Amino acid sequence: MEEYFEMQFIFYMVMVGITGLMVGSFLNVCIYRLPRGRSIVAPGSACPECGHPLAWWENIPLLSWAILRGRCRSCKIWITPRYFLVEILSGAAACLLFWEFGGNLVQFIYYYIFFCLLVIVFFIDLEHWIIPDSINLIGVIAGITGGFFIPFGFSKPVPFFFPEGGLSSIGGAVAGYIFFGMIAVTASLLLRQEAMGYGDVKFAALIxxxxxxxxxxxxxxxxxxxxxxxxSIPFLLIGKKRSKEPIPFGTFMAIGAFIALMWGEKLFTWYKHLSGGVF
Ligand SMILES: [Zn+2]
Known part of the structure; x- marks a missing residue:
């Protein structure tokens, strides 16, 4: 009997992982097209250099990139390994989140959507130093709406509609917005230039x-x-990056948010223990 459940769990994990890879494939489309103001639904995937439309077998997560050795079949241009990386990350995160939250399917999907938004912002901000408004808007709406149906921090069964969760989401969004808004205003007053983009402030509300x-x-x-x-420190030290250049802060916020989602409470307990309960 126990063995049966184990097999079933492994089967679910594999299915979740494969679904995650396919989601990653779509996230790649978003990461490439959103900052360029193009539609994420049509047309189908094509080589960014020569426009060669991809056949179905050139569009399989991980495999295609590996088989084509990261090159376009038509013009042979080098395709960024970001495609491979995003797919691997999306598959792995799906398994990790399923392991952690799989007991509650709604919660699992909710946090996977959160992960997808974080990955999109991570790569777009890293490359373009912007966070698309559409992502921030969709994220805040999804986060708050979902909050009403997600039992935050409750493992026991709770009612389908959960006002405490929704209020917590609204509170988190407002707190993030005000906190980063204040930092942005203070920093720009001190440095007499825009130190933190308004996109980061809105992204804080999403988180x-x-x-x-x-x-x-x-x-x-x-x-x-x-x-x-x-x-930033090593870059500043070797002088490769002038201190006035913006840093992709949304990228770091995305990493911090994912770590906090997975291990935030443990980190806080660990820190409290280290500081001897002073803070
Ligand atoms: Zn090409």
């Missing part, structure tokens, strides 16, 4: 809507500053 008004939210934001700092 707050999904993480809710919980300890995960400040943990995610602190991690973003910490990781951003770690990445």
């Amino acid at each position: 707050g809507a999904f993480l809710g008004f919980s300890i995960k939210l400040p943990v995610g934001f602190i991690l973003a500053f910490f990781i951003g700092g770690l990445f």
Whole structure:
């Protein structure tokens, strides 16, 4: 009997992983097209260089990129490994989130949507230094709407409609917006130039809507500053990056938010223990 459940679980994991790879394929389309103002539904995928339309077998997650050795079949141009990376990440994250939240299918889907939005922002901000308004808007609406049906931090069965969760989402979104808004205003007054984009402020609201008004939210934001700092210092030291150049802060916020979603409470407990309960 136990073995039967184990087999069933492995089967679900494989199916979830494969679905994640296919979702990753779509996320690649969003990452490439959204900042260029193109439709994400039509036309079908094509080579960005020569426009060669991809046949179905050139569009299989992971496999196609590996078989074609990262080159376009027609013009042989080098296709960025980002395609491969996004697909791998999306498959792995689907398994990880299913492992953590799979007991509640709605919760699993909710957090997977959150992951998808984070991946899109991670790569677009890294390359273009912008966060599309459409993503922030869809994210805040999805995060708050879903919040009403997602039992935050409850493992026992709860009613389908869950006002506490929705209020927590609204609280998180408002808190994120105000917190980053204040940082943006303060920083621009001190530095006399725009130090943090308005896109980052709206993205903070998106993260707050999904993480809710919980300890995960400040943990995610602190991690973003910490990781951003770690990445910026070496560049500043070797002088490759002038300090006035913007850093893709949304990219670091996305990393911080995902870590906080998965391990935020554990990190906070660990930190409390380290600091001896002082903070
Ligand atoms: Zn081509």
